[in-house]
Amino acid sequence: MILLGLTGSIGMGKSTVAAMLREAGVPVFDADAEVRAMQAAGGAALPAIEEAFPGTTGLDGLDRLKLGQAVFGNTEALAKLEAIMHPRVRAVQEAFMAGNAAEPIVALDIPLLFEKGGSKGVHATMVVSAPAEVQRARVLARPGMTVEKFEAILAQQLPDADKRARADFVIDTGVSIADTRAAVHRIVDCLRLHGVDKCRDA
Structure with a gap:
């Protein structure tokens, strides 16, 4: 079993990508x-x-x-x-x-995967990311959200650039849904066929 750690800062689209992983047949722990x-x-x-x-x-x-x-x-x-x-x-x-021990891939959806050291317990990490202006617009559109709350949440999270640098795989949600879904499925198919090391370098 490949344990895939799924993470991403607030407003990056992690829940959307988690749903896409499930579509691809990957059990996701939320x-x-x-x-x-x-x-x-x-x-x-x-x-x-x-x-x-x-x-x-x-x-x-x-x-x-x-x-x-x-x-x-x-x-x-x-x-x-x-x-x-x-x-x-x-x-x-x-x-x-x-x-789910018999599954080839299981994803763990953990918001503070890097911040709390959870990345040490998985075989590969997948970071969901989007341009900062897209992230900001998504988050501030949420009911009850303020600029102050948003900035306080960001302060508790590792900067997106750092997460991307640490990730084995980066999924961009600043593009079309179809492009994001294709990227997710491409990684899942590669992992099933070839394992982490070959897919990381692909």
């Missing part, structure tokens, strides 16, 4: 989706979050605004939250990988 599920009503992480950050959860699940206020700009609080979430997400990820 770390963000697992986090949301664990923090939704009845979610597995809610009791621990409430204990660590009283008043941030309720019958409807996590109150993201309250939790955001508790951890934003507070490295100690953020580390406490990560200590709650990361082991739980890792356990689900390992179960996902075990369930």
Whole structure:
């Protein structure tokens, strides 16, 4: 099995590329989706979050605004939250990988793949990228997004140029959907036939 680490900064189109990988027959583990599920009503992480950050959860699940206020700009609080979430997400990820052990390629969709050292645990990395002006327009069009929030998120992420430099494969989403899809399928087909090393150099 080839473990492919999928990542990209906010607004680069990572979810779109993840969907294209699934179209190509590659199982994709979505770390963000697992986090949301664990923090939704009845979610597995809610009791621990409430204990660590009283008043941030309720019958409807996590109150993201309250939790955001508790951890934003507070490295100690953020580390406490990560200590709650990361082991739980890792356990689900390992179960996902075990369930797909017979697949030739499995993708792990992890937003902070490089920032948190996750790239060391995969065989190859795929970075989703787009021109900065395209990224900015996409993100600022999101409901509730502000320039300040966007810049704060960017500050927590490795610059796009650095991610591209570290990537085994770069997928450009600043082009047509058809061109992006063709690039994804070309890489998947190559990996299935030839493995990481030959495709990386192709």
